[in-house]
Amino acid sequence: MYLTLLLCFSSLISAQEIQVWSGIEYSTVAEINERFEAETGNTLAIREFDINNIRSELLLAKQTGITMPDAIWIPSDFLGLHDYFDLAKVPFDWIEEQSIESKALELVTVDGAIYGVPLGLGNHLVLYVNTKLTKEVKPTWERLLDDARRGKTSLAMQYPNMYFFMAFVPMFSDHHSAPITDIDVGALAAAFKFYGALPKTGVVKDELTQDQARDQFINGEVPYLIDGDWALGELKQHFSTELMISSLPTYNNHHMHSLSGGKVLAFNAEAMENPDKRKAMRTLAMIVQKPEFIEDVIINQNLISANRSINRKWYDTDSSYYSDLYKELTPAYTMPSSVEMAVTWEALIRGYKRYRAGMPADSAAEFVVKFIKKHSQHIYKTRKSLP
Template sequence: MKKVTSLLFAATLAAAGLVGCSSGNETKSETPTDSSSNTEVKPETTTDSTSGDKVEIKLWLDYDNYAEALEEAIEAKYSNIDIVWEHVESTQSRTKLELDGPAGVGPDIFLQPHDTMAQSIQGNILLPLGSSLSENVKSRFIESAVETAKSGDQYYGVPISTESIALFYNKTLLEENGFDVATTFEEVKAQGDVFNNAAENKFIMRFEAGNAYTMQFFLTANGYQLFGADHTDPNAINFDSEEAIAGLEYFKSMQEYLPVPYADLTTDTVEVEFGKGTVPYVIVGPWAISEIKNTADFEWGITTIPTINGVQPLTFSGNIIASISAYTQHPDEARQVLEYMISDEGLEILYKVRGAIPALQDPTVIDGLSDDAYVMGVLEQAQFSEPMPSIPEMASFWAPAETMYRSVWEGLATPQEAATKAMSDYEQALLLVQ
């Protein structure tokens, strides 16, 4: 029975697209070099890295409790390693490394979303994993996730976790108000007509209105396809398409039920309000599970995003990739630390402390993962998700898209005006990187 559960769990991840797909536009990188010295980075060796003096390995991580737990575990296991860490958001690590790496103040290991891998590989800021670590990754992690960290015949990182947003609901609060869990946004709005009280800061739902990653589902519910049907055409960003504008119109209609400035709807504030038990629904991702478990004193669950006009929206999904910096001065020890991070023991820390979902072929090696009702709720939505495009032009998508959502939410532009400006902003962004 355990084996069947494992196979079903892995199949759900792969078939649903919760793990990303290779873009097909891979660029084979040259051997990474330290651009500050123009010296080729040391290849993988067979030196016994458990002997000798302590070596300091710096990690850039975006969750402090995870960093602290990882530091303690690694230092307890390896007497030759001294872990230091710095809080750096995974979405900012690539651009920060491009500056800090040559200056000699960057990390040995860092995290980044899979959609930035193409740029990192092209920029020669990543060290190849080497044959031993690559074989470990290929044998244990889901193939489609591993492919997002590959270029040519080299692997440049490990997909330590995979994620998609979903609907988190407060079962206790819903029952107190006589509501069922909404399966449509029409139901959400009807419940909001009864529940909302602006004077008491009570709103039926909260989400990050200014976050293009989270808000993508409003557009896909109306048929929007980013970069075309296969998500690889940089000329088909389609912000000003009928489908995108219709999605923005519906997005704008939700402002009546959540009349809060986008600047006050951050990841932290959305999660905090849910943890306090004041809001029936929030739209967040599995990164919030651990904190909510620690704070919530009510019954809650996770399920699919409600339908919009009868259509099940598609959310973005993504992998978080752990990579070794090409600027590391300690490649053997960095590989040793990364090997621990992706071991069963290391991934159990990630799951239990961070609440992240490892992209393993066999999830039963992590105690409790395949029996976790909250993880299963995320995987329900995973059936209706698609990987963030991984073409280099994806980096030019985020800023125009977020400006578009924010200007519509604040009433600074109509959906048509905001979409037209987003098209112009995207085209200008492409010119800057050519």
């Protein structure tokens, strides 16, 4: 009896509750939780955030001394601010390097160290087509603009959204800048004008949420929807064989190029110093890289996994949309996990608001480029002064 009580007591002591903040795909994290609890006896306390708010919440928690999460499920471009989020370096032996996609490893590597476990690739935009409503599966912007002039709205798209907006910039540039944060002022100004005119011409509705745009498409109001790979799961519930994934529209024979990134699991540096939590988090990292987890959860959530061989297996499967998503990932521009990329989003929001308020497009574009340079340099200088 005494031994039984002692064993139970020691089990309670060693059990860990890992605090997880989730910025993307709550359903994926819930599945991780179920498997983590079953395998370890530990629990995940999951707090869900809108993707647009989690960055500011993490920075606020750091500045105010609020308890930081032990782990976070975030887009890979967040890793550029690993100092400010107090993210830990992930040991190399926590990563299944032999099977990982090279692009996935690149996304989690910052300043020569790994700061996250990659779970999914993609985060790219595609064109969804309802083939019951149209035979044209690759419309141009000229065609969409012409439809709008004739009083017919053919396209649904969340508006405004800076992630979506960035896919328009390459249509006005003859060169792919590397990294993508080296933005051409002329291309950015032209994109401001084109993108800003879309609701005025009736091509899209202004102030339209992601859900509202999807509802337009699902309800058969429009034949086309620009949305991310993350929308496929919901869309498959409403369509059967009439749903098709196609490439983004062209303009003057110039292609849009979506951004792409990864979905990563990252860990708090302070939590890593706790031996019991570190052990639990290592187990968590191993669980999400198991082939059965990847196939059951990542693939079935319509995500492109970070596992090279599993991706190839599903790419060759005709009965899924996997190959279509994978194909449209190729022309997408990879977001670097850098300080500049993290700053770019705030710069774009401010620049676009200025343009809509009346600032000339060229001036708004120059503002964005200068903002990225100025504030990135400030962060780098601040980093040098960190203890």
